[in-house]
Amino acid sequence: MTDNLFNLHGDVLAAMRRGPKHFTKLVFVLSEADEPADTELSHFRDRIAAAGPGDELSALWHRTLTTWDLAEQADWSTAPPRTDARRTDTYNRLGFGADLRKALDEAVPVFKEPGPTVISKEFASWYSRDSAAARSFYWNSYEQLLRRKGWSDAAVAGLDEASHAVVERLSDPTRTEAYGARGLVVGYVQSGKTANFTGVAAKAMDAGYRLVIVLGGTLNLLRGQTQRRLDMELIGQENILRGADPSDPDALVGIDYQDDEDWPAKFVTHGHRPFNIERLTTRDDDYRSLRQGIGALEIEKREKHLPLYVPDNLHRAAARVMVVKKNKSVLTNLVKDLKKIGPILREIPTLIIDDESDQASVNTSDPKKWESGRTQRTAINGLISQLLGLLPRAQYVGYTATPFANVFIDPSDGEDIFPRDFLISLPRPVGYMGVQDFHDLDGEGTAEETHVRGIYDDTGDRLQEAMDAFILTGALKLYRADRGVPEGPFRHHTMLVHESVKMDDHADLALRINTLWHQAGYTSHEGHARLEKLLADDFAHHADADLPTPSAYADLRPYVSRARQLINSGGNPVVVVNGDTDRYFSQIDLDFDRTPNVWKILVGGTKLSRGFTVKGLTVTYYRRTTRQADTLMQMGRWFGFRPGYRDLVRLYIGREEPLTKTQTVDLYEAFEAICRDEETFRSQLSRYAALVDGKPQVTPAQVPPLVSQHLPWIKPSGRNKMFNAELVEIRSPGQWVEPTAYPTDGADLRHNAEVWRPVLDSLGSIPVTLTCSSIEHGRNDSYEALIGTIDHAALLKVLRDLRWSAPSLFSPHLESLITAGESGSGIDDWLVITPQQTSARRTEATILGSRPLSLAHRVRRRGDLFGAISEPKHRGVALRVAGASEDSGDPLVESLVRERRGALVLYPVVESEPRLAADGSIDPRHMVMAFSLVAPKSSAANGTSLVRFRTIDSGRKDFAIIDRPDDGA
Structure with missing residues (x-):
């Protein structure tokens, strides 16, 4: 048969x-x-x-x-x-x-x-x-x-x-x-x-x-x-x-x-x-x-x-x-x-x-440098x-x-x-070990606990521990291979160390690792005691129950000796992989196909960070910073297929690495952010992928890719690859947003004042005192204001109708408010706060029949752009109402806090001494309706920030790449 x-x-x-x-x-x-x-x-x-x-x-x-x-x-x-x-x-x-x-x-x-x-x-x-x-x-x-x-x-x-x-x-x-x-x-x-x-x-x-x-x-x-x-x-x-x-040996040479x-x-x-x-x-x-x-x-x-x-x-x-x-x-x-x-x-x-x-x-x-329109x-x-x-x-x-x-x-x-x-x-393949295996994106799970070992200032560099993990996992692979694990024998076993792209740094690091290796005492009582503790405290605790793992270190000890011999073959455990040909690189030709067994610690940068498959990779030691998301993602060599040893994979990663002289960054957090960027991109594609009546909804040129940026310090790609990128959304839940690009034309200023009329009508007639105690700044900010509430849809209509001197500066924030309103965890309404001055020198005026409002004096600093609009003491209450800070200490403020409520602070602004009419009103053509806002912290998944970009189509400059299906306008 x-x-x-x-x-x-x-x-x-x-x-x-x-x-x-x-x-x-x-x-x-x-x-x-x-x-x-x-x-x-x-x-x-x-x-x-x-x-x-x-x-x-x-x-x-x-x-x-x-x-x-x-x-x-x-x-x-x-x-x-x-x-x-x-x-x-x-x-x-x-x-x-x-x-x-x-x-x-x-x-x-x-x-x-x-x-x-x-x-x-x-x-x-x-x-x-x-x-x-x-x-x-x-x-x-x-x-x-x-x-x-x-x-x-x-x-x-x-x-x-x-x-x-x-x-x-x-x-x-x-x-x-x-x-x-x-x-x-x-x-x-x-x-x-x-x-x-x-x-x-x-x-x-x-x-x-x-x-x-x-x-x-x-x-x-x-x-x-x-x-x-x-x-x-x-x-x-x-x-x-x-x-x-084929019969001629010389022909095959x-x-x-x-x-x-x-x-x-x-x-x-x-x-x-x-x-x-x-x-x-x-x-x-x-x-x-x-x-x-x-x-x-x-x-x-x-x-x-x-x-x-x-x-x-x-x-x-x-x-x-x-x-x-x-x-x-x-x-x-x-x-x-x-x-x-x-x-x-x-x-x-x-x-x-x-x-x-x-x-x-x-x-x-750079398109700006092209001559006479020629690409x-x-x-x-x-x-x-x-x-x-x-x-x-x-x-x-x-x-x-x-x-x-x-x-x-x-x-x-x-x-x-x-x-x-x-x-x-392409879908995530079955058996693939990717971001979900290293990051608990939904806030639950044990991915980080199982595979990630953070390097902090107070932990020391943990390089010796990472090397111990490398020899120990090599021993565990040999142990499993002897017990018939289908994926064994494990031909290659590697550790990747990536701290820098500089070849001089690679040489120094290789020397240091080589010294640590020979001082580690892997044949001594102290060395075995260290490995035994690591097995008990880490690897035994996280071992896959379906794979053989020794219950006692004594059973693993012979395999530790064999692993040490394989790693140390040639007298050197380290291989430098870069464009240099120093003595470490010359010890072995890094060719996973021609070499029977590669059991080495690999030190490198660019050559090991894009496309090239590091076979048998089990322990990664990563501390290199970059400001580009695609560059960082390509360094994630620890992603891949790890049959028979995925439970042994460990990532030692910097959690407080210097980016500038005054700023440190968490590389694990950075990887999680760019992985969220990638998943957001994929979800945007899925949104438009379904056929309608058997035909595509849109073509690739019509789809706004909306490339995301969850961390402000790491861009999606290099600046020279983003000349054609347009910023379309800045989602910053719980963060202060302050537009400054207001128009100068009198007709536009009057139009904006008319647009704000529903908001002005929502304000109460009696000022209230708002207080926010700031333990962090040692302040107790208090001021009077007129307050009211307006639902999210009504505010969106106001914001969409406003005119600007530079619309592109506010449109990304507006886009975030639109998408937040569509999400299940979006925005219900807004608390409107109009601060009122109490000084004897205050100036008040009615605007289009409103209640008397305090006017703020501000000046434009750069062309049509104002400098700061808001006053620092007004921010605490708004942040608290939006759920971005702790208890204000003011019962009135606390009574105004809602889970899905944002805060908007409205400032009627004049740029010079105002001329008021006899009835105390001001001509709207001579004033600016300025504002600041804080979207509720709950209005985005995990309360995270987000920046999104899309592609500029030079052939379609006069309209958006794709119309929003629910714009209705």
Whole structure:
């Protein structure tokens, strides 16, 4: 039975991907005899119910049902994917009864984790499931390899769906008119983006793309790692060896994997292939020029009088693949060579995959410095633009975990890489260890207690403790491997130390770590006592109950000795990974693929902080500061997959690190803030992803990405990547907000006074005394004021109608009040406070028939901008009413406090001695209705601050990128 099943597996699975049919129409091998009775539902039900672990029939149905559950587009079901309703539709089409449904549901639970979020333009349908199945050689090979690597059915089906979503949005490679799609795929740091673009490349080549250019980061380290991954999992042995005589040992000497630990056993083999893949770069050699001559890209056509993209030519031609570094000289050589190739260049369906697309690829030149309206581009951006121009059939797909720089690209720049066609946010993968595992974002849980060890001034640097944790976790891995943990043996075991980007600092730190190591006494009684205490106090307390962990240190002690020997191999536990070649770096070639075991403490900066996978990473010691969110996020190498040892992962991180001479920052808090920024971005995409009547609501160019900034000191990206960013919201619950950009035109001033009339009418007629005791400042602020209340909707109408000398300065605050009003934890109403002077020199006036109000004298300091409007003594009460401070000590003030109430302080301002009419009124054209406000601290999740940005579209300057669906105006 097993042999028959495997022989039919590919055909059966391909047929079943097209959707379920009635069981009697499906051909399954249920016994070696292959009797007709084998296809009876009763027999099948009995087989499924009796199936044990490893049963091949059960495995096939597990695979197939999961594929149907996850299919994003299913013409046989209107139910959403990943739901019980979708599974019910499947069973109905199969004709399964209740007993069989129950048996299958127990064997194959519905996978309900979220799928990818897609924002897309409408596109011509050319890559259906049928057409994909018809040409799927390299994809099928890749899929089978992933299963051999231990990927679950859900993980493979999820990758299938996500990569299909990319390829179907590319242009049909056989299309007559040239079109180049632009897209962006957003993943998580260390979450498997390479697997996704490998799947995309496999499917694209199967479909007819014949030139694949992978821009593999800016470092040789990352480019080489990416080349090897594609060679191993996609290109395969036959294509690597193509042109060499396998029987000739001398011919194989030049193969770049002859000293690779995994060659050839773990490199995919293809056998007979429908077309070859030719590598234009190798593991060690980046693109210099076409070694085989320009003819390497002069693709031979079977029908010479017809274009290459005609199916008879296209599907018989070999594909070319190159992995190139984003380096000026490398890309210049590539562009130079392509220009020599001739007319066929315009016929080649090309896929450009840009790994880490927010790095180097984005144009960071300042638009204000462009000459005579001409776009000036930075080097790499300009070369990518040239590539796209030379290859009109080139599709560009960027991949990144930090997309902020990419979404700030001008959508109207047709030669740039803005994802105008699609933007896909990949889901958090199953088994991935990410932000939720290190931060208790909902305020509950034990993530921080389990994995995070803070470095404070009063804890000392904890470096020795981190090193102890490293040797102890190495011993625990060896202990588990000896007891049959499926993920063992653990080939690599690493610790990352990241404090600085400076090479001199790396050398000093390596020397210090080396000294600490040799003074740690890991063979002495004191050293073992220290490790025993760490095991008892930390690792035993947080150990995974499903994994073997010794109850006594004595059982672990032999493994400690073995771990120490592995880490100290060569006499040095430290490897410096940077551009220098000092004596520490020369001790070992940091190549996780060619080296049998890397058990080392890695000290580095940039080379270890973007894209490059640090394998076996278990202990991280991190203290480097930066003001850029995307840079900080890319340093989170501790995110990733940790099978068999996720409970051992520890992060030692600075909680009081100097940012300036007078300011310290909490790096753990910073990571949490930027992770919230990222999740906010993803949730904004989800808001617009649902189709309406089968069509996209909006395109990527219309979506306001609303990139968030939860901490004021850390920006979403570098300043040179944010020239095209517009500030749209400043959410500051519980914080004093004081606008100063009021108009000067008399008509505008009168308009504003008219707008404020409902607020003035809400004020009481008798002044009250408000008091707020400030223990912190040792003050007891007290003043008289007229007060009243106004509901949030009424105040929003006032604020929306105001005129400003610089509207953009207040609009981000207004946007936050609008969104707060929409949220469940928003704002009900506002206490309006109009301070009244008691001095004999006070000036009072009525405004448009209001009660007499005290006028405040203020002056403009910079152009149309005032200096300070408010008085410090007025702030305490407002902050208390908004829930941003403790008890005021005043019963009246406390009676005014509400959970969802904000405070607004109104100041009628004059800039010179006022001229009052005989009835005591003032002409509104000669005064400014100024104000300050404090939104309730409860009006945002966790009471946190937030800043959000969106992209400026130069082609749509006169209106917002997208209308708010609930504006109503």
